[in-house]
Amino acid sequence: MTLDSMDSSVITRSRYHSTLPAVRRGYNAVRMKTTTTECDVLVIGSGMGGLRASIEARRAGLNTLLVEKSILTRASASIYAGALVARVPPDYLVKMGLAEPGMNFEASIEDSFQYFVREGARTGGSNFTANQRIAMTVACEMQTRAEELRDFGVEDIYAQRWLGPPAVYGTHMMLPLLAHARKIGVKTRIMTMITDFIRQDGEIVGAVGFDLRKKQFVTFRASSIVMATGSCGQIYERSYAPIRMTGDGLAMACRAGATLTDMEMMGFDNWGVALDGVPQYWIPGSVARTRGVLRNAQGEAFFLKYAQEHRVAGKGATLSLDDNLSRRYGRPFIELVPHLIKASMTEILEGRGKNNAVFLDLTKVPKELWNVDSKGIFTQNLLRGFNLQEHPLPVAPICIGDFKGGGVRIDERGRTDVPGLFAAGDVSPGSSLLYALVTGVMAGRSATQRAHATAVPELTSESREWTEDQAAALETILSRTPSHLGDPGSIKSRIKGIMWKSAGPLRDRQGLQRGLEGLKAVEEEAIPNLSASGSYRKLREAMEAINMVMSGQSIVSSSQYRTESRGYNQRLDYPDRDDTNWLRNTTLTRAGDAAMTVASEPVDLVFMKPEGYEERAT
Numbered sequence: 001m002t003l004d005s006m007d008s009s010v011i012t013r014s015r016y017h018s019t020l021p022a023v024r025r026g027y028n029a030v031r032m033k034t035t036t037t038e039c040d041v042l043v044i045g046s047g048m049g050g051l052r053a054s055i056e057a058r059r060a061g062l063n064t065l066l067v068e069k070s071i072l073t074r075a076s077a078s079i080y081a082g083a084l085v086a087r088v089p090p091d092y093l094v095k096m097g098l099a100e101p102g103m104n105f106e107a108s109i110e111d112s113f114q115y116f117v118r119e120g121a122r123t124g125g126s127n128f129t130a131n132q133r134i135a136m137t138v139a140c141e142m143q144t145r146a147e148e149l150r151d152f153g154v155e156d157i158y159a160q161r162w163l164g165p166p167a168v169y170g171t172h173m174m175l176p177l178l179a180h181a182r183k184i185g186v187k188t189r190i191m192t193m194i195t196d197f198i199r200q201d202g203e204i205v206g207a208v209g210f211d212l213r214k215k216q217f218v219t220f221r222a223s224s225i226v227m228a229t230g231s232c233g234q235i236y237e238r239s240y241a242p243i244r245m246t247g248d249g250l251a252m253a254c255r256a257g258a259t260l261t262d263m264e265m266m267g268f269d270n271w272g273v274a275l276d277g278v279p280q281y282w283i284p285g286s287v288a289r290t291r292g293v294l295r296n297a298q299g300e301a302f303f304l305k306y307a308q309e310h311r312v313a314g315k316g317a318t319l320s321l322d323d324n325l326s327r328r329y330g331r332p333f334i335e336l337v338p339h340l341i342k343a344s345m346t347e348i349l350e351g352r353g354k355n356n357a358v359f360l361d362l363t364k365v366p367k368e369l370w371n372v373d374s375k376g377i378f379t380q381n382l383l384r385g386f387n388l389q390e391h392p393l394p395v396a397p398i399c400i401g402d403f404k405g406g407g408v409r410i411d412e413r414g415r416t417d418v419p420g421l422f423a424a425g426d427v428s429p430g431s432s433l434l435y436a437l438v439t440g441v442m443a444g445r446s447a448t449q450r451a452h453a454t455a456v457p458e459l460t461s462e463s464r465e466w467t468e469d470q471a472a473a474l475e476t477i478l479s480r481t482p483s484h485l486g487d488p489g490s491i492k493s494r495i496k497g498i499m500w501k502s503a504g505p506l507r508d509r510q511g512l513q514r515g516l517e518g519l520k521a522v523e524e525e526a527i528p529n530l531s532a533s534g535s536y537r538k539l540r541e542a543m544e545a546i547n548m549v550m551s552g553q554s555i556v557s558s559s560q561y562r563t564e565s566r567g568y569n570q571r572l573d574y575p576d577r578d579d580t581n582w583l584r585n586t587t588l589t590r591a592g593d594a595a596m597t598v599a600s601e602p603v604d605l606v607f608m609k610p611e612g613y614e615e616r617a618t
């Protein structure tokens with residue numbers, strides 16, 4: 001299906017060009033100084049994926065440059081992550097007897113692989129749509145890659161840190177890794193945002209962007225580029241993802257001709273705090289997630305009713321509110337998550353919530369359980385005096401970026417469809433530290449092989465002209481007279497609202513269509529007026545807004561295309577999972593300046609099929 005409606009809503013080169021006359025007409029144009037840097041391997045993003053890829057390239061003796069649009073590691077999702085959880089079950093699951101076979105420290109490679117494919121998200125896809133070669137590679141490699149962190153100076157690789165402000169959980173892993181990368185000679189450049197890739201003769205030969213501190217337009221030439229720019233979790237109004245997670249890599253890759261896959265699989269969780277005056281915290285592993293009772297504004301235990309009506313309860317379910325969720329409903333906790341989200345959203349949408357929230361009632365949780373589970377206490381500390389042991393806590397679904405199944409399509413070696421461009425971590429379909437580590441190694445290694453075989457390309461005159469156009473477009477945004485319509489912060493808020501309403505936890509055709517129309521309106525009315533008021537920080541916001549529109553379009557259109565409910569694509573109009581027709585990956589591509597095209601391909605079930613699966617007759 002070609003999305004005709006998206007024809008004019010995609011950011012194209014000609015759109016950039018159309019801003020140029022404004023500069024030439026004599027606006028008080030900010031002229032940027034331009035610098036060009038050359039390296040063998042350019043790595044974009046200083047989270048786990050980017051750091052690990054840069055170490056791999058540098059170890060092979062290559063001139064490796066790591067570029068970050070913020071401060072090194074600090075803007076990343078990696079610093080929010082408290083543990084290598086795909087390998088080590090969180091303490092609270094162990095304490096409550098809820099650790100699952102594939103998520104066990106002692107799990108075999110096969111168990112881990114099966115867990116990844118069934119669950120999806122951690123290595124991409126959702127419920128059997130993962131790239132099984134990647135899932136197998138992660139299952140085989142993750143132990144080695146985790147243990148290897150010790151060589152990079154991480155003292156306790158299996159530590160679990162979820163105490164204190166969220167943006168410090170992962171420091172025990174990230175800071176030693178960064179120190180090691182620097183020690184072996186990885187060069188770093190901070191506060192430099194990459195805005196696009198230079199494509200020449202069908203290959204990626206460099207990138208352009210700007211340096212926020214030096215106030216310069218920058219051009220990079222490289223034999224290989226590894227994108228490790230993270231996800232687009234900030235695209236939603238309710239989000240716990242770090243603020244710089246705006247889908248830059250997704251949009252840049254798509255503009256450069258790479259394929260995006262399964263973009264509809266954006267992950268949500270049920271446990272977002274919805275308390276006035278308190279940030280949108282997500283309640284991490286805690287008694288809250290395993291013991292609580294969800295109630296609506298009338299005090300009804302609505303999930304109990306939902307579970308009975310929708311036959312969620314499995315064999316041996318006790319349906320006792322005194323039991324933990326897994327025993328209560330006779331299913332592994334992870335399988336309950338989509339149902340918990342759906343039930344909570346339904347209560348809210350049908351008016352049985354309060355202030356767009358439902359309530360998590362922990363008041364009956366025995367005191368001794370609070371004491372053995374530090375995460376419960378952690379949550380309480382952050383709630384500014386709200387005592388959740390005495391009062392039900394308002395909660396609502398939230399996008400956390402912790403789970404998602406879509407991104408830039410890569411193979412098990414971290415290669416995208418476009419020669420010269422590689423990807424690692426959350427910008428590609430999976431999501432977890434171990435996935436970022438393994439794909440970081442793979443992408444770094446493939447980038448290294450190419451760099452050994454290919455000299456750093458010279459730019460043709462056409463490419464040079466193109467980079468000048470990009471600089472002019474940025475100058476225009478910097479120079480334009482500020483207006484409310486073109487304020488980057490307001491545009492971002494508008495996009496987030498549209499995305500939450502149209503492509504949030506529950507979706508349907510009409511809502512998704514409204515989402516596409518809303519994003520198109522943003523693109524046509526607001527984006528051409530983007531103004532950074534001479535501020536390079538605002539210019540970063542402006543470019544993020546452009547990328548958010550494109551990432552949003554890809555999520556909405558893929559979700560509209562997948563006419564079933566699977567994993568995080570919960571469609572009210574197609575409520576069932578449909579393995580007969582939809583064991584497929586959605587794909588989004590754009591050739592040159594043409595419209596974005598959404599299509600699908602059968603999942604390559606190379607190692608494992610769902611029980612009872614019959615090939616779809618074609």
Ligand SMILES: Cc1cc2nc3c(=O)[nH]c(=O)nc-3n(C[C@H](O)[C@H](O)[C@H](O)COP(=O)(O)OP(=O)(O)OC[C@H]3O[C@@H](n4cnc5c(N)ncnc54)[C@H](O)[C@@H]3O)c2cc1C
Nearest residue numbers: 045047048049069076077078081082194230425426432433
């Ligand atoms: C709240 C939360 C909790 C989580 N908890 C866990 C957990 O406990 N265990 C686990 O395994 N996983 C967890 N995850 C998932 C895990 O954090 C991610 O899968 C992983 O960190 C992704 O690493 P990455 O390197 O791909 O991206 P990131 O760590 O997000 O790094 C991306 C970097 O790229 C930079 N960047 C982006 N665009 C540009 C650009 N245009 N130019 C230059 N730089 C750019 C960003 O600023 C950022 O620093 C959690 C995620 C979240 C959000």
